Amino acid sequence: MNVTLFLTHQCNLRCDYCYNGEKLDRAMPDSVARRSVELAFSELTTDRSEPVLIRFFGGEPLLELPLIRSSVAHARTLAAEGGMPEPTFSVTTNGTLLDSETAARLERDGLSVAVSFDGCREAQDAHRRYANGASSYDATLRGLRVALAELTSVETCSVIEPDTVSLLPESLDELLGLGVSAITFTPNYEAPWSEGQLGALERALDPLGDRLVASYRSGQPVTIEPYDSKIRSHIGGGFPQRCRCPFGRGELAVAPSGRLYPCDRLVRQDDSNELCIGHLDTGVDQGKVKALRGALAEPDTECQRCQLKGRCMHWCGCVNVMTSGQISTPSPTVCRLEQLLIQSADRVAATLYAESNPAFMQRFYP
Ligand code: SF4
Numbered sequence: 001m002n003v004t005l006f007l008t009h010q011c012n013l014r015c016d017y018c019y020n021g022e023k024l025d026r027a028m029p030d031s032v033a034r035r036s037v038e039l040a041f042s043e044l045t046t047d048r049s050e051p052v053l054i055r056f057f058g059g060e061p062l063l064e065l066p067l068i069r070s071s072v073a074h075a076r077t078l079a080a081e082g083g084m085p086e087p088t089f090s091v092t093t094n095g096t097l098l099d100s101e102t103a104a105r106l107e108r109d110g111l112s113v114a115v116s117f118d119g120c121r122e123a124q125d126a127h128r129r130y131a132n133g134a135s136s137y138d139a140t141l142r143g144l145r146v147a148l149a150e151l152t153s154v155e156t157c158s159v160i161e162p163d164t165v166s167l168l169p170e171s172l173d174e175l176l177g178l179g180v181s182a183i184t185f186t187p188n189y190e191a192p193w194s195e196g197q198l199g200a201l202e203r204a205l206d207p208l209g210d211r212l213v214a215s216y217r218s219g220q221p222v223t224i225e226p227y228d229s230k231i232r233s234h235i236g237g238g239f240p241q242r243c244r245c246p247f248g249r250g251e252l253a254v255a256p257s258g259r260l261y262p263c264d265r266l267v268r269q270d271d272s273n274e275l276c277i278g279h280l281d282t283g284v285d286q287g288k289v290k291a292l293r294g295a296l297a298e299p300d301t302e303c304q305r306c307q308l309k310g311r312c313m314h315w316c317g318c319v320n321v322m323t324s325g326q327i328s329t330p331s332p333t334v335c336r337l338e339q340l341l342i343q344s345a346d347r348v349a350a351t352l353y354a355e356s357n358p359a360f361m362q363r364f365y366p
């Protein structure tokens with residue numbers, strides 16, 4: 001069982017595309033954090049030979065650093081007592097609070113760190129600002145540099161917005177220049193993309209793909225998502241079932257209140273009874289999980305006929321709920337964005353495959 005602890009609704013930033021709901025002063029009590037960790041080791045975890053994954057999320061989880069530390073220690077104790085493998089831990093942060101001391105602490109505790117950073121100054125400042133409107137660029141850049149210097153496992157997550165899409169190559173150059181080797185670009189699926197902006201994305205993905213090809217040719221390939229997963233989905237004939245969100249089975253997010261959700265994206269301000277699937281006090285409502293999974297198992301009819309259905313995110317109930325309001329129906333924008341991403345990934349893969357690039361063959365056809 002993988003469990004995400006939504007440590008706080010509060011955040012020092014106010015990104016205008018934030019999907020995490022209102023910034024309430026509501027942090028997770030220590031007792032809720034402990035019980036959330038225990039949930040990961042409960043009878044819900046059927047395969048006890050697999051390491052449990054505990055993720056820390058928010059809001060800004062580094063506002064609650066002591067909770068991270070106590071949860072990590074508690075998880076380690078439970079794993080040892082239960083004869084289970086060492087758990088793995090990750091935290092997703094906006095990076096502004098990452099100083100050397102914090103980074104060293106996270107490294108000692110064995111956390112993987114994902115820093116949300118949109119790349120170049122213009123892209124970051126367009127959407128990721130402090131509550132008072134000030135730029136977060138310098139603080140995030142400082143935090144990312146510290147993370148890269150002090151931590152073993154660092155990745156970045158960047159959001160592609162319709163109005164900053166042309167900055168995509170510049171943002172990638174900035175991340176590569178900093179030495180980031182694992183980068184995720186996610187389009188804002190909820191934004192209103194115009195035809196012109198979708199065209200701009202298509203054009204921006206070409207230089208992005210070229211830079212990825214160049215990194216393979218240099219012999220030191222970076223990982224750029226969703227390219228890697230789209231390429232793997234082509235080779236494997238679709239996303240493997242184990243990589244798809246189990247939506248309430250095998251993965252849970254816990255809100256500071258103790259309410260349970262299938263995914264951290266759905267916690268928001270913790271006021272949805274429709275998507276809440278239980279509480280730490282009462283456990284998972286299996287009837288509700290079954291109903292949600294049943295709805296997901298009946299994909300939109302257009303998707304059923306589509307050649308790309310194994311490779312696109314139409315199976316992500318969270319994205320579907322957020323974009324179309326229907327758990328099994330992706331919005332037309334999701335459909336277009338996914339097609340563009342798959343097209344660009346296929347162009348990269350075809351180029352590298354045709355030249356039998358050693359690093360590419362090693363990664364995808366070992
Ligand atoms: S840093 Fe994360 S939680 Fe905070 S406002 Fe931005 S997207 Fe939301």
Ligand code: SF4
Pocket residue numbers: 302303304306307308309310312313314330334335336338339
């Ligand atoms: S969302 Fe679009 S691209 Fe994806 S499976 Fe459905 S029809 Fe195909």
